[in-house]
Amino acid sequence: xxxxxxxxxxxxxxxxxxxxxxxxxxxxxxxxxxxxxxxxxxxxxxxxxxxxxxxxxxxxxxxxxxxxxxxxxxxxxxxxxxxxxxxxxxxxxxxxxxxxxxxxxxxxxxxxxxxxxxxxxxxxxxxxxxxxxxxxxxxxxxxxxxxxxxxxxxxxxxxxxxxxxxxxxxxxxxxxxxxxxxxxxxxxxxxxxxxxxxxxxxxxxxxxxxxxxxxxxxxxxxxxxxxxxxxxxxxxxxxxxxxxxxxxxxxxxxxxxxxxxxxxxxxxxxxxxxxxxxxxxxxxxx
Numbered sequence: 001x002x003x004x005x006x007x008x009x010x011x012x013x014x015x016x017x018x019x020x021x022x023x024x025x026x027x028x029x030x031x032x033x034x035x036x037x038x039x040x041x042x043x044x045x046x047x048x049x050x051x052x053x054x055x056x057x058x059x060x061x062x063x064x065x066x067x068x069x070x071x072x073x074x075x076x077x078x079x080x081x082x083x084x085x086x087x088x089x090x091x092x093x094x095x096x097x098x099x100x101x102x103x104x105x106x107x108x109x110x111x112x113x114x115x116x117x118x119x120x121x122x123x124x125x126x127x128x129x130x131x132x133x134x135x136x137x138x139x140x141x142x143x144x145x146x147x148x149x150x151x152x153x154x155x156x157x158x159x160x161x162x163x164x165x166x167x168x169x170x171x172x173x174x175x176x177x178x179x180x181x182x183x184x185x186x187x188x189x190x191x192x193x194x195x196x197x198x199x200x201x202x203x204x205x206x207x208x209x210x211x212x213x214x215x216x217x218x219x220x221x222x223x224x225x226x227x228x229x230x231x232x233x234x235x236x237x238x239x240x241x242x243x244x245x246x247x248x249x250x251x252x253x254x255x256x257x258x259x260x261x262x263x264x265x266x267x268x269x270x271x272x273x274x275x276x277x278x279x280x281x282x283x284x285x286x
Contacts, residue, residue: 004271007264011257018253024091025246032239039177039232046225053218056211057195065212070163071193071219079114081136081158081167081191082106083227084128085174085234086121088143093248095175095241096123102185103173107133116167118154120231143235151228158227159220162191172226177236181244184237190226193219 057066066072084103086096103124107115116136119125125138137157142150161167170191178184207214 004264004267007260007267011260011264014253014256014260018250018257021246021249021253025243025250028239028243028246032236032243035232035236035239036177039229039236042225042229042232046229049218049222049225053195053215053222056207056214056218065210066215069212069215069219071159071191071223072195072215074192075165075168077110077113077169079116079167080110081116081118081161081170083118083120083154083158083170083172083190083230084124085143085172085230086119086124086127087234087238088122088140090123091245092238092242093245095238098185099173099175100124100127102187103128106171106173106187118158120154121234143231143238146228146231146235148224148228151231152224155220155224155227158191159223167191172230174230174234175237175241176230176233177240179240181240188226190223193222 082103084099086099090096100123103117107117115134117124117128117133118137118139119128119135120139121143122140125135125140128135129138137154139150139154158167158170162170169189171187171189173185173187176184176186
């Protein structure tokens with residue numbers, strides 16, 4: 001049976017850990033608010049771009065020039081590029097493990113293809129590098145403060161590879177922010193671009209430039225926005241997962257402290273009872 005000193009030392013250690021987890025929860029809650037605002041603010045822009053692309057696609061039906069755009073060319077997927085957006089740090093529950101499990105499942109399903117992996121975040125880089133995958137690029141330290149220039153750099157690399165037929169498809173796997181309690185794991189193809197079909201009534205715009213020129217300018221912007229939104233959504237989902245994990249850790253620490261306190265009282269009561277028995281036995285012997 002542990003001594004009173006050992007139990008008190010362990011209680012003190014767990015209390016110190018609980019203070020750390022509570023502080024980390026508060027930090028993640030503050031960061032989540034700012035990241036969530038940025039992620040939600042980017043959604044209307046992405047939705048508007050999809051509607052514009054849908055209307056331009058409807059106006060360009062049957063155009064041979066549009067059909068020849070490099071980013072719209074559909075090829076057999078023999079060479080695949082996978083972009084994995086994870087976090088740089090852990091302590092966020094199953095945030096990274098679920099993401100990497102989905103990416104690994106995708107890699108297993110495409111073993112017969114030439115698969116290249118582009119990692120954003122230290123966790124995904126370490127995971128795939130440890131397993132000997134062909135890393136076409138890695139980005140560490142950018143997920144905490146994502147900006148459009150970083151997304152534009154990654155998008156330019158993907159567009160260049162696809163336009164030169166070095167890869168036949170580009171997929172993106174990311175944790176999308178859904179709610180504080182549960183992220184939404186998304187696996188989507190960003191190249192070739194699937195022009196969204198118009199839903200309901202389409203607006204007949206009068207364009208100054210022909211649809212070919214508009215799409216040649218908008219399609220790269222669409223790819224950039226897809227990657228930038230993925231980084232914003234991943235950051236929001238990460239802080240939400242970390243806040244939930246630290247809240248659960250603080251609650252578990254409270255349960256451990258309560259259990260240890262009960263054990264402390266029992267050990268102390270047993271020690272007092274034993275001393276009383278010794279005193280009574282000594283008095284009876286006299």
